[in-house]
Amino acid sequence: MRRFLIGMVVSVGLAVFAWQTWLGRVSTLPVAEESVESFLANHWNHPLPPQGAPVVDRPALEASLDAASCAQCHTAQWEAWGGSLHSRTMGPGIQWQLRLMNQEQGNRCLRCHAPLAEQKALVALERGWSAAPAKARPDYVPADLHRQGVACAACHVRGHDRFGPPARAETRLQGTAHGGFTAHDAFEDSRFCATCHQFPEDGPRVAGKLQEDTLAQWQASPFAGKQSCQQCHMPERQHLFRGIHDPEMVRKALTVELIPLRENGRAVARVRLSNTGAGHHFPTYMVPKVYARLALLGPDGETRPVGEEIIGWQVDVGLTDEQFDRRIPAGGTFEFERDFPLPTEAGWRIELSLDVAPREHYERVFADSLQKASLMDTGTVTELRAALSEAAATRFNALRLSRSLENLRIQPVDTLARCDGDADC
Ligand code: HEC
Numbered sequence: 337m338r339r340f341l342i343g344m345v346v347s348v349g350l351a352v353f354a355w356q357t358w359l360g361r362v363s364t365l366p367v368a369e370e371s372v373e374s375f376l377a378n379h380w381n382h383p384l385p386p387q388g389a390p391v392v393d394r395p396a397l398e399a400s401l402d403a404a405s406c407a408q409c410h411t412a413q414w415e416a417w418g419g420s421l422h423s424r425t426m427g428p429g430i431q432w433q434l435r436l437m438n439q440e441q442g443n444r445c446l447r448c449h450a451p452l453a454e455q456k457a458l459v460a461l462e463r464g465w466s467a468a469p470a471k472a473r474p475d476y477v478p479a480d481l482h483r484q485g486v487a488c489a490a491c492h493v494r495g496h497d498r499f500g501p502p503a504r505a506e507t508r509l510q511g512t513a514h515g516g517f518t519a520h521d522a523f524e525d526s527r528f529c530a531t532c533h534q535f536p537e538d539g540p541r542v543a544g545k546l547q548e549d550t551l552a553q554w555q556a557s558p559f560a561g562k563q564s565c566q567q568c569h570m571p572e573r574q575h576l577f578r579g580i581h582d583p584e585m586v587r588k589a590l591t592v593e594l595i596p597l598r599e600n601g602r603a604v605a606r607v608r609l610s611n612t613g614a615g616h617h618f619p620t621y622m623v624p625k626v627y628a629r630l631a632l633l634g635p636d637g638e639t640r641p642v643g644e645e646i647i648g649w650q651v652d653v654g655l656t657d658e659q660f661d662r663r664i665p666a667g668g669t670f671e672f673e674r675d676f677p678l679p680t681e682a683g684w685r686i687e688l689s690l691d692v693a694p695r696e697h698y699e700r701v702f703a704d705s706l707q708k709a710s711l712m713d714t715g716t717v718t719e720l721r722a723a724l725s726e727a728a729a730t731r732f733n734a735l736r737l738s739r740s741l742e743n744l745r746i747q748p749v750d751t752l753a754r755c756d757g758d759a760d761c
Pocket residue numbers: 397398400401402403405406407408409410488489492493498499500501502503504508509510511512513514516517519
């Protein structure tokens with residue numbers, strides 16, 4: 337069965353599911369004085385313990401872990417989060433794999449995809465895993481909490497208490513609810529995100545590199561200490577969490593130059609892609625690929641491909657061999673050139689397009705797994721097919737940039753481009 341699993345595996349223990357065993361915060365310091373490191377060690381102390389006995393007399397709306405309940409009062413956060421991938425971390429891409437796992441294996445994935453004990457308990461009930469809770473679901477746990485993915489409560493609620501960043505006068509809600517909240521600077525710190533976006537030193541590697549290394553890339557970048565993950569991914573505290581799936585974010589990441597020139601009698605297109613706007617490698621993981629494609633565009637719409645380069649970290653489906661690593665580190669530049677046969681007639685342009693496949697690695701993994709569909713039950717195959725089409729449907733074009741070739745064309749004929757067998761020249 338293991339050969340079906342995607343290998344983002346970190347070592348965590350098997351959670352014990354009783355709805356009401358609250359283990360308590362380990363620290364003895366008043367929370368606000370606790371260092372960021374110590375706060376985060378408690379806050380993300382996996383496996384996260386159950387919330388414990390509900391607070392007596394708290395109204396149902398304020399007691400609920402349901403994102404839809406938070407939405408009644410925190411509408412802006414709910415709307416933004418609902419459009420983000422954090423609300424969709426329990427889609428078909430992980431579902432088909434959970435169906436092939438036992439509880440211990442499944443919980444390793446849920447640690448990042450649905451981390452609350454109450455979410456793991458619901459998955460255990462759904463999958464019929466052995467350590468599912470015996471007692472009825474308490475009122476503060478909605479039936480679909482596990483499907484909500486990285487829900488509000490996963491980041492903000494521990495032991496039924498709310499935790500958040502220090503309040504800002506402009507956006508602070510009037511009145512009180514859910515017994516107030518505890519403020520800590522850790523929410524504004526890049527390390528807050530590390531629990532899911534950075535593997536520990538002994539985490540899984542390919543070619544010696546950690547599969548997830550985003551915080552370390554940020555720490556080594558020109559943005560360290562200047563712009564946090566939150567400042568780019570939650571501007572003005574908006575819960576957008578936009579990344580490589582978003583065309584505007586991709587454009588923000590790069591400074592793009594396309595320069596057609598003549599060199600030693602050849603026509604050459606030079607492309608320079610600089611990572612000036614992502615606080616980590618572009619892209620940070622092995623999953624996305626970005627295709628930088630050059631083509632000649634004719635005056636009447638004809639297109640002649642000139643060449644392409646793939647930006648990204650290419651690893652085989654078994655996560656053992658690196659094929660290439662052409663990610664662009666923060667502050668770094670990737671440059672390439674292509675010769676092309678200069679068209680003799682007027683009106684031609686050279687075009688660069690950036691096409692993004694945000695889940696390219698998963699597309700390959702899912703297609704490869706489909707070869708073994710005969711070993712799976714129909715429910716699993718249905719989820720797997722859905723995962724493949726969902727992943728493929730995320731592809732998009734982020735940018736098209738074109739330059740006139742007139743200046744090259746009017747150069748003296750003796751320096752004209754090589755024709756490379758093109759019949760037209
Ligand atoms: C009935 C309305 C209501 C509901 C429901 C509610 N909240 Fe709140 N929340 C408030 C109010 C009012 C405050 C301001 C409390 C204060 O200033 O003491 C607040 C404060 C907060 C803060 C701190 C904001 C800051 O400035 O740092 C966080 C975080 C928070 N809530 C999260 C949640 C989450 C998560 C849920 C759902 C699990 C939730 N709340 C449900 C009304 C609500």
